Amino acid sequence: xxxxxxxxxxxxxxxxxxxxxxxxxxxxxxxxxxxxxxxxxxxxxxxxxxxxxxxxxxxxxxxxxxxxxxxxxxxxxxxxxxxxxxxxxxxxxxxxxxxxxxxxxxxxxxxxxxxxxxxxxxxxxxxxxxxxxxxxxxxxxxxxxxxxxxxxxxxxxxxxxxxxxxxxxxxxxxxxxxxxxxxxxxxxxxxxxxxxxxxxxxxxxxxxxxxxxxxxxxxxxxxxxxxxxxxxxxxxxxxxxxxxxxxxxxxxxxxxxxxxxxxxxxxxxxxxxxxxxxxxxxxxxxxxxxxxxxxxxxxxxxxxxxxxxxxxxxxxxxxxxxxxxx
Amino acid sequence: xxxxxxxxxxxxxxxxxxxxxxxxxxxxxxxxxxxxxxxxxxxxxxxxxxxxxxxxxxxxxxxxxxxxxxxxxxxxxxxxxxxxxxxxxxxxxxxxxxxxxxxxxxxxxxxxxxxxxxxxxxxxxxxxxxxxxxxxxxxxxxxxxxxxxxxxxxxxxxxxxxxxxxxxxxxxxxxxxxxxxxxxxxxxxxxxxxxxxxxxxxxxxxxxxxxxxxxxxxxxxxxxxxxxxxxxxxxxxxxxxxxxxxxxxxxxxxxxxxxxxxxxxxxxxxxxxxxxxxxxxxxxxxxxxxxxxxxxxxxxxxxxxxxxxxxx
Amino acid sequence: xxxxxxxxxxxxxxxxxxxxxxxxxxxxxxxxxxxxxxxxxxxxxxxxxxxxxxxxxxxxxxxxxxxxxxxxxxxxxxxxxxxxxxxxxxxxxxxxxxxxxxxxxxxxxxxxxxxxxxxxxxxxxxxxxxxxxxxxxxxxxxxxxxxxxxxxxxxxxxxxxxxxxxxxxxxxxxxxxx
Numbered sequence: 001x002x003x004x005x006x007x008x009x010x011x012x013x014x015x016x017x018x019x020x021x022x023x024x025x026x027x028x029x030x031x032x033x034x035x036x037x038x039x040x041x042x043x044x045x046x047x048x049x050x051x052x053x054x055x056x057x058x059x060x061x062x063x064x065x066x067x068x069x070x071x072x073x074x075x076x077x078x079x080x081x082x083x084x085x086x087x088x089x090x091x092x093x094x095x096x097x098x099x100x101x102x103x104x105x106x107x108x109x110x111x112x113x114x115x116x117x118x119x120x121x122x123x124x125x126x127x128x129x130x131x132x133x134x135x136x137x138x139x140x141x142x143x144x145x146x147x148x149x150x151x152x153x154x155x156x157x158x159x160x161x162x163x164x165x166x167x168x169x170x171x172x173x174x175x176x177x178x179x180x181x182x183x184x185x186x187x188x189x190x191x192x193x194x195x196x197x198x199x200x201x202x203x204x205x206x207x208x209x210x211x212x213x214x215x216x217x218x219x220x221x222x223x224x225x226x227x228x229x230x231x232x233x234x235x236x237x238x239x240x241x242x243x244x245x246x247x248x249x250x251x252x253x254x255x256x257x258x259x260x261x262x263x264x265x266x267x268x269x270x271x272x273x274x275x276x277x278x279x280x281x282x283x284x285x286x287x288x289x290x291x292x293x294x295x296x297x298x299x300x301x302x303x304x305x306x307x308x309x310x311x312x313x314x315x316x317x318x319x320x321x322x323x324x325x326x
Numbered sequence: 327x328x329x330x331x332x333x334x335x336x337x338x339x340x341x342x343x344x345x346x347x348x349x350x351x352x353x354x355x356x357x358x359x360x361x362x363x364x365x366x367x368x369x370x371x372x373x374x375x376x377x378x379x380x381x382x383x384x385x386x387x388x389x390x391x392x393x394x395x396x397x398x399x400x401x402x403x404x405x406x407x408x409x410x411x412x413x414x415x416x417x418x419x420x421x422x423x424x425x426x427x428x429x430x431x432x433x434x435x436x437x438x439x440x441x442x443x444x445x446x447x448x449x450x451x452x453x454x455x456x457x458x459x460x461x462x463x464x465x466x467x468x469x470x471x472x473x474x475x476x477x478x479x480x481x482x483x484x485x486x487x488x489x490x491x492x493x494x495x496x497x498x499x500x501x502x503x504x505x506x507x508x509x510x511x512x513x514x515x516x517x518x519x520x521x522x523x524x525x526x527x528x529x530x531x532x533x534x535x536x537x538x539x540x541x542x543x544x545x546x547x548x549x550x551x552x553x554x555x556x557x558x559x560x561x562x563x564x565x566x567x568x569x570x571x572x573x574x575x576x577x578x579x580x581x582x583x584x585x586x587x588x589x590x591x592x593x594x595x596x597x598x599x600x601x602x603x604x605x606x607x608x609x610x611x612x613x614x615x616x617x618x619x620x621x622x623x624x625x626x627x628x629x630x631x632x633x634x635x636x637x638x
Numbered sequence: 639x640x641x642x643x644x645x646x647x648x649x650x651x652x653x654x655x656x657x658x659x660x661x662x663x664x665x666x667x668x669x670x671x672x673x674x675x676x677x678x679x680x681x682x683x684x685x686x687x688x689x690x691x692x693x694x695x696x697x698x699x700x701x702x703x704x705x706x707x708x709x710x711x712x713x714x715x716x717x718x719x720x721x722x723x724x725x726x727x728x729x730x731x732x733x734x735x736x737x738x739x740x741x742x743x744x745x746x747x748x749x750x751x752x753x754x755x756x757x758x759x760x761x762x763x764x765x766x767x768x769x770x771x772x773x774x775x776x777x778x779x780x781x782x783x784x785x786x787x788x789x790x791x792x793x794x795x796x797x798x799x800x801x802x803x804x805x806x807x808x809x810x811x812x813x814x815x816x
Contacts, residue, residue, distance in 0.1 A: 010684075010772035039761045040684050040768030069443035072465075072472035098422070099446020119422075122399050122498075126423030144498030149399065172495035172542070173397055175441065178464040179494050179535075182544055182615035185608070187464055189441065197761035209755075214614055217528040226750045233495075237534060239526045242505055246526055246537070276764075278771045280810075281744040326499045326510040 001297040003269035014051045016279040021290030026063040033081040034065040036275040037192030052089040061091035067116035069097045101134040115139040118175030124156035154266030165255040167273025171248040183214040328356040333393040334569035337517045347379035351386040353578040361393035391416040394424035433457045452480040463487035466612040474561035483563040490568025491543040501537040546606035551594040645804035646699045664714040671713040678773040688765035694724035697732035730754035742810040776809035
C-alpha cells in the first residue's frame with residue numbers, strides 16, 4: 001500500500017489524522033523553523049512528544065518539518081529544533097537548507113533525513129546530489145512536475161519519492177519564492193509564512209468584498225460569492241488588456257484519480273497538504289485518501305472524491321501532473 | 327566595492343544582445359555574467375552571440391562567467407548545463423543541481439537564485455569550491471553583514487543585488503504564454519515581445535509585478551543607490567547590476583560614480599527614476615521589498631505615461 | 639455554495655430571547671468561559687499575544703453579539719445597536735459557530751463559502767480558530783457538568799434541543815463526520 005503522509009497543525013489534528021488512517025503525520029514546532037508558522041498553530045516540545053507517543057501506539061510515524069532557511073546569526077534555533085525532534089522520537093526531520101542538512105548529517109548521523117519540497121529538487125541530478133552528499137532518504141517532489149517526469153526521475157534515483165495529492169497548490173518553485181516578502185516583508189523561506197494574516201485586510205466596498213495583502217488588492221468578489229484568502233499568486237490581476245488569474249486560479253489540488261498513475265510512476269508516498277486546516281478537514285481528507293490507497297493496493301478503482309467543499313475556491317485541479325498546466 | 331553585470335533575464339534578439347555587450351565592454355564594471363537563466367527554449371536564438379561577447383569582454387579586461395538556468399528539469403537542459411564547463415569560464419550556478427557538473431576543486435560562482443541564507447550554507451559552498459556568491463535579494467542587512475564577514479574569512483567574494491527588477495519567483499508554468507492562452511510548449515516565443523518584461527497590475531491599478539516567461543519579477547526596480555554606505559560597512563564586495571533595456575552604460579557609469587563618491591545617493595536615484603518604473607530597496611531594511619527608503623515619490627498607480635517625481 | 643446543513647436559529651427562539659436583559663446572559667456566559675478556560679489551559683497559551691485581542695462574535699440569527707477577551711476570560715453580551723470596541727469580528731449563523739467549535743465543519747470551508755465572514759485582525763482570528771480547534775471543546779459536556787445534580791436533565795434537554803434545532807451542541811468525533 002502507498003504510504004499516506006498527513007498534516008498535523010495541532011495535537012488534536014494529529015490524533016484525528018492517525019485515527020482516520022494516516023500511516024505517517026508531519027508537523028512543526030511553534031516558531032519560524034517550519035514553513036507553516038501561523039498564529040495558533042504547531043507544537044511545543046511536550047506536545048510533540050505526546051503526539052509521537054499517540055502515533056507510535058497506533059503504528060503511525062511522525063515527521064517534523066524544519067524546512068525554512070535558518071537566519072544568519074541565529075542557526076542555533078534550527079539546530080535545537082533538530083535535536084528536540086530527535087529526542088521526542090520523530091521518525092525523520094524534513095529539511096531544505098544545505099547548511100542545515102550538512103549540520104544534521106554530521107551532528108546526528110543516525111537521524112533520518114527527508115528533503116522538503118522547499119529544496120525545489122526538480123531533477124535527478126539535484127536529488128542525487130542531496131542523497132549522496134547528505135544521505136537524504138526521501139524527497140518531496142516539487143509540484144511543477146508531470147507524472148511522466150516523476151516516473152523518469154524515479155528511474156534515475158535510489159531514494160523514495162513523496163508526492164502531493166491534495167490541498168493548497170504552490171505554483172512557483174517552492175523555497176525560492178520572494179513574492180510574499182516583496183509585498184509584506186515576510187517570506188516562507190525566512191519566516192515560514194506566505195501571504196501572512198497580519199497583512200490581510202478584508203473590506204466591504206459597495207456590493208463587493210475586497211481582500212488585500214500589504215495594501216495590494218488581490219481579490220474583488222461580489223459579497224455573495226466564495227471568498228478566497230488573499231494568497232498573492234492566486235489573485236485576480238490585469239496585464240495589458242487581460243484581466244484574470246494571471247498566475248493561478250484560487251483552486252487547490254485533488255489528484256486522487258491519479259493515484260494509480262503515481263503508483264505506476266514509482267512513487268512511495270502520497271502527501272496531503274493542510275497543516276493550517278482544522279481537525280474536521282484532516283479527518284475527512286485522510287479518511288477519503290486512506291480508502292483510496294487501500295483500493296489501489298487491491299487493484300480496485302478509485303472511490304469518488306466527495307471533498308469539493310474543502311477545496312479552496314470550491315473547485316479542484318490536477319495541477320502540474322497534467323502537462324497542459326504549463 | 328565594485329560592480330558586476332548579471333546575466334540578462336529577458337528575451338532579446340541577437341542584434342540587441344550584441345549591441346548590449348559591446349556597450350558593456352566599455353563601462354567601469356569589474357565582471358560580467360552572461361547566459362540563459364530563464365528559459366532554455368530561447369537559447370538557439372541568441373547563443374551564437376556568446377563567444378563574441380565573451381571575447382570582447384575579456385579583451386576589455388573584464389572577468390567573465392557563464393550562468394546556468396535557474397530551474398533545470400529536462401534531460402536536454404541537464405546536458406546543456408554539463409556543456410557549460412567546456413567554455414573554459416567559471417560557471418555561475420543558479421540552480422543547485424548544476425553543481426552536479428562541477429567537479430570538486432573547480433572554482434564556481436553562486437548566483438542570486440540559489441538559497442544562501444546563512445553561515446552553514448555559505449561554508450558548505452565554500453568548501454565545495456565556491457569563490458563568489460551573489461546573495462538572494464530578499465536578505466536583510468543583518469544577514470548580509472554576517473555572510474560578508476564569513477566570506478571575507480573564507481576568501482569568498484560576497485555580492486548583493488544592486489540594481490534591477492528583482493527576480494522573485496520561477497515556475498514550471500510560463501506566464502507569458504498563459505497571457506496569450508498558450509502553454510509553455512506552444513508559446514511561439516511571445517516573451518520576445520516584452521524586452522523589459524510584461525507588467526502586471528492589481529485590479530485597482532496598483533503597480534505590482536512583471537512577468538518574464540516562467541519568471542516573475544518585481545515591477546519596481548530595486549536600487550541600492552541609497553544603501554552604499556551600510557553595504558560597504560557590512561563588507562560587501564560588489565553590487566550586481568541586472569541588464570535592462572535603455573542606456574545601460576549610463577546606468578553603470580552612474581553606479582560607478584556613486585561608488586567613487588562623485589555623485590550623491592539622491593542624484594543617482596533621480597537619474598534612475600527616469601527609466602519609468604518606481605524604485606525600491608525595502609528588502610535590505612527588513613521591510614516589504616516594494617518600499618523605497620528615499621523621499622522620491624513615485625506614482626503607484628497607472629494613469630498616463632508621466633511619472634510624478636518630487637523631492638520633498 | 640453555502641454549507642448544506644447549517645440551520646438558522648428558529649425564529650420563535652430568537653424572538654423569545656430578544657427582550658432579555660443582557661446582564662444575566664453576560665454573567666452566565668462569563669462564568670461558562672471561566673470554567674472552559676480552566677479546563678483548557680493550553681488554549682490561551684496557544685493563542686500567544688493574540689489572547690489579548692477583543693473578538694466580536696456576531697451570530698446573525700441571534701439578537702445579541704458577544705465580545706470575547708480570551709486573556710481575561712471575559713465574555714459579555716451586547717445589543718446590536720451599541721457595538722463595543724473590538725479588534726476582530728466574525729459573523730454568521732449561530733450554527734456555523736457551533737459547528738466550527740465542535741469540529742463538525744472546517745473553518746476555512748465556512749470562510750470560503752461565506753457562511754462565516756471576518757473583519758479586522760485576521761491573524762487574531764486565525765489564532766482563536768486554531769486554538770479552539772485544538773481544544774476540542776464540547777458545549778454539552780460543559781453545560782451538563784455545570785448543572786451539577788441536574789446533569790441528566792440537562793443532558794436530555796440538550797439532546798432534544800439539538801434534534802429540534804439542528805444545531806451542533808456537542809463535540810463531533812472524527813468517525814461521525816460523514
